[in-house]
Amino acid sequence: MLFCLFFRVMLNQTSVTEFLLLGLTDIQELQPVLFVVFLAIYIVSLTGNGAILRVVISDSRLHSPMYFFLGNLSCLDICYSTVTLPKMLQNFLSTHKAISFLGCISQLHFFHFLGSTESMLLAVMAFDRFVAICKPLHYTLIMNHQVCIQMAVTVWIIGFFYALLHSVMTSRLNFCGSNHIHHFFCDVKPLLELACGNTELNEWLLNTVSGTIAMGSFFLTFLSYFYIIIYLFFKTHSCSMLHKALSTCASHFLVVVLFFVPVVFVYIHPASSSSMDQDQIIAIMYSVVTPVLNPLIYTLRNKEVKEALRRVM
Numbered sequence: 001m002l003f004c005l006f007f008r009v010m011l012n013q014t015s016v017t018e019f020l021l022l023g024l025t026d027i028q029e030l031q032p033v034l035f036v037v038f039l040a041i042y043i044v045s046l047t048g049n050g051a052i053l054r055v056v057i058s059d060s061r062l063h064s065p066m067y068f069f070l071g072n073l074s075c076l077d078i079c080y081s082t083v084t085l086p087k088m089l090q091n092f093l094s095t096h097k098a099i100s101f102l103g104c105i106s107q108l109h110f111f112h113f114l115g116s117t118e119s120m121l122l123a124v125m126a127f128d129r130f131v132a133i134c135k136p137l138h139y140t141l142i143m144n145h146q147v148c149i150q151m152a153v154t155v156w157i158i159g160f161f162y163a164l165l166h167s168v169m170t171s172r173l174n175f176c177g178s179n180h181i182h183h184f185f186c187d188v189k190p191l192l193e194l195a196c197g198n199t200e201l202n203e204w205l206l207n208t209v210s211g212t213i214a215m216g217s218f219f220l221t222f223l224s225y226f227y228i229i230i231y232l233f234f235k236t237h238s239c240s241m242l243h244k245a246l247s248t249c250a251s252h253f254l255v256v257v258l259f260f261v262p263v264v265f266v267y268i269h270p271a272s273s274s275s276m277d278q279d280q281i282i283a284i285m286y287s288v289v290t291p292v293l294n295p296l297i298y299t300l301r302n303k304e305v306k307e308a309l310r311r312v313m
Helices: 002-011 028-058 065-092 101-134 136-142 145-171 188-194 200-235 239-268 273-299 303-312
Strands: 018-021 098-100
Touching: 018 101, 028 065, 028 273, 028 303, 065 101, 065 145, 065 273, 098 101, 101 136, 101 145, 101 188, 101 200, 101 239, 101 273, 145 188, 145 200, 188 200, 200 239, 239 273
Parallel strands: none
Antiparallel strands: 018 098
């Protein structure tokens, strides 16, 4: 309630009451085709992540740290897709692609909240695999139930306040000119392009804070997988076990790369009107494609999850 009241107050400080999301293309003939494509992606994302979340909660055999974090990831991906895709789908079939000022700031907030939380959660999941593989005798002690809950709650809280920083600072800007957003959802960079006045502080926060969270999470994830590979290379004498472990790590790390590299590219390089079309394509990778791939790579390759899904079916 306080969150909504705050942004209603901010609404009165700018002459713009709504924005127009220009979307991926202005070619009318492509709109129905894109609607079908992204609707299919959204359904697959909800189905895959929903199935994983259901079996993780309902099957007692999956009540372990690894699947606890996977359940968090699936929940994040469901919400992450829902922040942008329903509005995008609506705009494909609408001639008036408007979003209110409050709706725009709220979408910005939850997009950054869920995205930053996922980046940190991927680092936590990589650390969990590092402890499980490299320190198996101490795994239950290090990754006990209380520690897992504390780690999950911490990344969710940090993600919320990080996003609140961006949403508050963006809502304080004065939008006195064009209200056309060259994107398919409300994000910081496209809004800074429309703002009147000095936006240096907002740009500094975007580059520094977002860069720190993205690069920090990526570095910790990379470090965990690096130590896992080194450990397996020197400690595992079975070629088949080494190949299986390296294959799993490579698959997981692929998802990490697909998520982090586009994020870093979009939020670290300077904003410009000429880069907005490129940013939209890149944004599709981490906001639309990655939530679909996560269930396939992280869990559906897993024998325990497959058996749990069969029992549920």
